[in-house]
Amino acid sequence: MVGYILNLLILVSISGILAASLNFIIGYAGIYSMAHAAFFGIAAYTGALIALHVSASLLVAIPAAMAMCAALSLVISLPSLRVRGEYFVVASLGLQMIAFTVFSEWKDVTGGLGGITGVPIATLFGYKLRSLESFLVVSLACLAFVTGVIYVLARTSFGRSLRAIRDNEVAAAAFGKNPTLVKTIAVAISSALCGIAGVLYAFHVSFVNPETFTVDQSVLIMAMIIIGGTGTVFGPILGALIIHLLPAGLTYLTFLPARELASMQQIIYGGAMVLLMIYRPSGIIGRANLKDTWSK
């Protein structure tokens, strides 16, 4: 039971990192990405390959995966951030589909649908993170780091530029900001932070396969921040907690047939997305004033 709870908490912290990093572009910059699971996957594969062939140290794998994600984020931001917001959603959806195909078809590198197995135990400063407790501590530290980075960034001049561009791109440009550059950097930062989650995930479950990095996963991450609240610091973490506790909670409802549990869970969060969008688009702990969060 303790193992189960530790496991759940590790997954919540990984999802918290995913949600917080996506929230950085959705909530603060008004850029809607559907490719977050793709970056999650790119980082997980990078981390797994480095652990197998180079070093199992988190201090090697995490920076490498972050750099990889930031570099690949340019593939979608360079073409699509020059034009209207819709195009970024479409381009990121496209990248998500391409990434899934690459994960499952580039068999020499990714192992195809079977994935990469036998990722070694992570090390940090020479210590092996063998127990769940130690890994949880590292995951929570990473979550705190990501949340901290976003908290600080949002309060720098860069964060103010982002919000200015989100609220009125033309006005921000008139004040001498370069919207395309600022948004491109924001997407790269968000993807790099997402990379931390990918590496942690690869080490935690010790194997990676394409199934985890589908468009459904992208939507799940999006659902976390929408349910929790966009543009807030703790909303994404709350959302990650809710999304992970939901399946655990459903197993206690014994009248539900076990076979339909996965579907029931999806119906609940799909339904929650619809109802929240109609009645409370800013999420559970979002600002009640919609104008701040969603007007662009």
Added chain:
Amino acid sequence: MLFLQLLVDGLQLGALYALMAVGFAVIFGSTRVFHYAHGTTYVIIGYLFYWLAERLHVPWWLAAAFAAFAGVVFGVALDRYVYRPIQRDEGSFFTVFVASFGIGVVAENIIIILFGASFVSISTPLTRAADVGGGIVVSYLGIFSVLAAGLLFTFLNWFLARTDVGVALRALSENPELVRGFGLNPRKLSQYTFALGSLLVAPAALVATCVTGLTPTAGHRVVLISIAASIIGGIGSLRGAGLGGLILGLAESLAVWKLSTGWSEAVAFVILLGFILARPSGLFGTRARV
């Protein structure tokens, strides 16, 4: 010879994609609703058709008509009970998209509970392939889908150019405020748009259920192809969306000539990224810039 066969297959696939895309393009072009649940309409029509025709043995034309009608009702209901309340206050493009996606997730899982997650298809003699000479094989349904696409596009062009509702729909995509000024009700027009767009996806859903079969998750691919085709063709251009669908179908099929089949699924999206990079306004679009 392989090339010719792939070309013929690509034309059939392209016709299906064109049929899928044009419904999305009608809705997106006129109302600017990012109707992700367009794929859901497709899946609902396909499953109803399957359930009526294959399980209850209703005559196929009655099953098809009923399924198409249900698709129209679904589309109009979404506009009325989901999109409209969101757009009433501060509705942004993305809020609508998320709600639309949520609808898709709910519908998909209800279908999984009702019919199971695995693949269903309808057996009909029409899917049998006929040799048209030179070893090239074409199925009757393949010919039917190419003809259906041609006919529907002709009808659509006539409808949008010559009827009052059609002209009003085009006006709605140009300037909703002006439409109001002329005493027309944009809300009502938006309902017509959803009815028309949902109806247009029906032929693709019916044919594809027979030809390739259907899974509860098929909607994602349908709407992604529709979005890609609409962007490639240029937002607001129905001709463009149709041509975009045709290009994507041809490209996906011809890719098999050089690549293994697994990779061909990504071809459409590589083309999409290419268009966003080089020509974001698409083939016939005019207003892609901010």
